[in-house]
Amino acid sequence: MSKNIGIAIGVLVVVALIVLFSLVGVYNNLVGLREGQKTAMAQVDTALQRRYDLIPNLVETVKGFAAQEREVLEEVTRLRSQWSAAATPEDKTRSANALEGSLGRLMVVVEKYPELKSNQNFRDLQVQLEGTENRIAVERQRYNEAVRNYDTAVRRFPGNMVGGMFGFQPSEAYFESDTKAKEAPKVDFSR
């Protein structure tokens, strides 16, 4: 009889341990997802930084052929420094979007200067700028995915229990400009 009790206790201990371990797993998963969100945000910043680094070169090249377009060139330069000075994430997003718009205008202006357009240096810069915009779009999309994964995990069954116990909140911090970034008027470099 006592042997059976011993086995029963053993089985209970096993079950309890399995439950405990899976709770630990859920908790660790939530922590990982929350960290993933931070990493994704950092990636977005890296991509924006890349655009930032590209601008002086671009402005200089355009100046060489179209110095009279002072207005738009100055605007780009101004927004660039505004972006780097932005302190809060909201400010950063806003100035990044403004910069995106003003770069688009610059590219329209450039259409008037065939010599500039055929300049190899400028063409390379265009490709780089396009690549940078694409990286920004990719990283924003992934950031949103990271937020979605985390939020889903916090709201779904085991996660909502563990999350409630340890104070995990859904972040809902989706990239506001995601749809805009996807549909941003693409500068067509092909003609």
Added chain:
Amino acid sequence: MRRRNTVRDVIIGFDQRILLGTAPAAVTALSCPREAHTPFMVARLGWWCCSLTALLVCGAASWAQAPSDALLARLQPSGHVNDFAGLLNQPERDALETRLKTVEEKTTAQVAVVTLTSLEGGEINDFANRLFRKWGIGLKGRNNGVLVLVAKNDRKARVEVGRGLEPVLPDVLAGRVLDDEMFPSFKKGDYPEGLRKATLRIAEILEKNEPAPPMRAAGKVKSPTDWAGAIIWFFFFGGFGGMILGAGVGSRSCWPCVVGAGLSVIGLAVMGATLGATGLAIGLSVIAVAFVLGFFAGRDQRGKWKGTTTRHAGFGDWVWASNMGSSSGGGGFDWGGSSGGFSGFGGGDSGGGGASGGW
């Protein structure tokens, strides 16, 4: 990678069943929300409404699938060259495939050439990036993949470069591959020539710039967290299992033997799947130690339980027990070796590098 996931999924699924088993109301609420008509169930349901909302939103999102998403979901790689649009004939395809295999052997970089009739409304940059990720072109961790994507009817092409190759094949160079090699031929309608030239140029750039740093079985490199996770699971299943098994053998009782052997197998499977042969070796030695501990404890127990004098274990018992312990490790576990032919790409990622254009 794939192997580890499978085992982990099995374990997670297992846990969840047990967790759910402790909350039967939750099981009912989660599995049949539409049948929850009674007030009692509705009250129960309130607690789960958040998870249900999330599930429903997910469900709705997966229903509303754009044609380009459906296309993306359909595409499966059959080699380096995937000519879905049928722009190449067999010899042309084979020539490119051979060339790209050579590149992979020399540099470990993986190049995928994909032709599509249409993107089905998708945007080429977005589509290329998602296809790149879905197929995992390039090795995991090194991200040394390149995707050449051509959409014939959209008249658009893109060279998408994995993060690891961005220094070797920067956007500007990728753009030139398109402008100088591919598009001139495409404009004349000579697709095979354009594809050939662009592929050869990329192969040349990769071989010239990327030396082949011999990397042992890439994609199987384990991060410290994998180790830690596997060892924790193992000590739980394997250590415990070994002890119970030992106790069972020691006390000559049937149940603990079965339970212990089962747990040991699970533990060994986790170790083997995550850490390979090393894991198995570690696992077996830990189980052996646990077994010995359990064995003596069980033998003492047997004396107490049955009220008989303690019988010293004979050599025969020990042999039987160790055989049982070791045979539990070999039980039908799939080592997942890659069989001949194309075994898929290596799980590389791309951060949106590269260039695109139209002709």
